[in-house]
Amino acid sequence: MKILHIVPAYKPAYIYGGPTESVARLCEGLAADGHEVDVYTTTANGKTELDVVPGKEINVDGVNVIYFKRLTGDPTNITPSLWVKLAKTAKDYDMIHMHAWWNTLVLISAHICFLKGAKTIIAPRGMLSKYIFGSGSSKAKTITHNLIGRSTLAKCYLHATSEAEYDECRELIPGWKGFVLPNIIALPDIAIVPQQNEVFTLIFLSRVHPKKGLEVLFEAMSKLSFKILLRIAGTGDEEYIEQLKQLSADLKVDEQIEWLGWRNRDEKFSEMMKADLFVLPSLNENFANVVIESLHVGTAVLVTEQVGLANFVKAKNTGWVSKLDAADLAGKITEAQQDRSKLNNIREHGRNIIEDNFSEKVLIGQYISEYQKINASVA
The missing domain is CATH 3.40.50.2000 (Glycogen Phosphorylase B;)
Structure with a gap:
């Protein structure tokens, strides 16, 4: 399969914690399994920018990554060059998998994919929880969700990383089609050496x-x-x-x-x-x-x-x-x-x-199975 992942930040932007690592591990696992995997992302690295050449395709551990220069920082990551590229290439992919929500980059990218008729998966990664709706700019989130968020999400497929997230998302959008698969995590092959602590x-x-x-x-x-x-x-x-x-x-x-x-x-x-x-x-x-x-x-x-x-x-x-x-x-x-x-x-x-x-080999097979089901479904 030819698969595109869209994410606001990608390795080595480890400042963003677990999501950066798990998305990269998924992409690398898919590529190692023989699939063509591309990533569209931004130069985001917290308050700074990654030391990469914007707009140029770079092979990052077997994955073709393009880092687009953002015009604004977190949490909007407004990146017009990425949207232009996506509008031109969306139909080239068997599947487009996006990660995060409440981010201008992803919101507009999802809408572009809908307009182009591309099969799209949204992994909100906790961004549609009741906690998120009740914290920060809660009023702005509610307005955005009611105006464009709900309709855009409903046109995509849901990827939840846990049953709890899946249930919460389907409460928000009843009948939302999707699947549950956990994150793929790179774990080191190191010996376990217990330590006796006095306290x-x-x-x-x-x-x-x-x-x-x-x-x-x-x-x-x-x-x-x-x-x-x-x-x-x-x-x-x-x-x-x-x-x-x-x-x-x-x-x-x-x-x-x-x-x-x-x-x-x-x-x-x-x-x-x-x-x-x-x-x-x-x-x-x-x-x-x-x-x-x-x-x-x-x-x-x-x-x-x-x-x-x-x-x-x-x-x-x-x-x-x-x-x-x-x-x-x-x-x-x-x-x-x-x-x-x-x-x-x-x-x-x-x-x-x-x-x-959480075997990577088993999980990669399950991700591909879900992609194939969605790709074979009637639009």
Whole structure:
């Protein structure tokens, strides 16, 4: 098949976290399976631009990528040159797969594909959740959705990365046709070397953002009857991080927290492996790649019910699932600290569970199967 992926940012723009890596891994897997894979993206790299030649096709690990120069930064990424190229080439592809939403780049790209009659899939990647509609520019999102968003999305196919996201999206657009397939994640072939910690150690490894629920975690820590160490690996808005540090001091848990800052790929797997428990107390996550990464190195996870992989964690007994409530979160941390047998079992079997459920070879075959079904369907 000839497949085009459209995404606001592509590797090496790792500043955007999990989506950058998972989209690239999907594209690389499809290319390795013998398909012709192109990517249209922008030069976005946070507040800066990637050091690439705009408008020129570049082979990035087997994938043909064109980085188009954007005129505006996040979150709009207005990129007319990409739209012009897409209008000329949309019908050349068997399938067009777009990633993200509430982004001018993707909104207009989806409309162009509809006008050209191209088979199109939208992977909103959590951007159509109730949390997103209720946060930030919520009024503007609602107006945009009612004016053009709903009708544009309904003409495309839905790709959800978890059952929770699929259900939420179909509540928004009843009858929306689509499929559920998880992210494909590149996992390192490294030995699992357990570490004995004197103090029960938690690792939070993600973007430091209000939706990640660190406030709830700090309050939960203040309710514990024993000492723990929370290591926070990630970056975010400096003003917000200072607010979190002040909150931790007010709750008298600041001496139990280490702020590690950003960690590269090798460092993050090492940090997860050294911890007793990975924790993600998010208010909303459509998937959460980092849960898979933690279990790959044998570290049990604690997530809130709002994390897309919460049902997987429950079903496979790979950790604990908490309500978005400080008291319940504190209770689950206590359970984990006391259940050394379960922690050791996850340390021993976590990687096998991930390999059985998230094998890249199997998932690539499933993606191709879904593409073929859509391509064969009547427009």
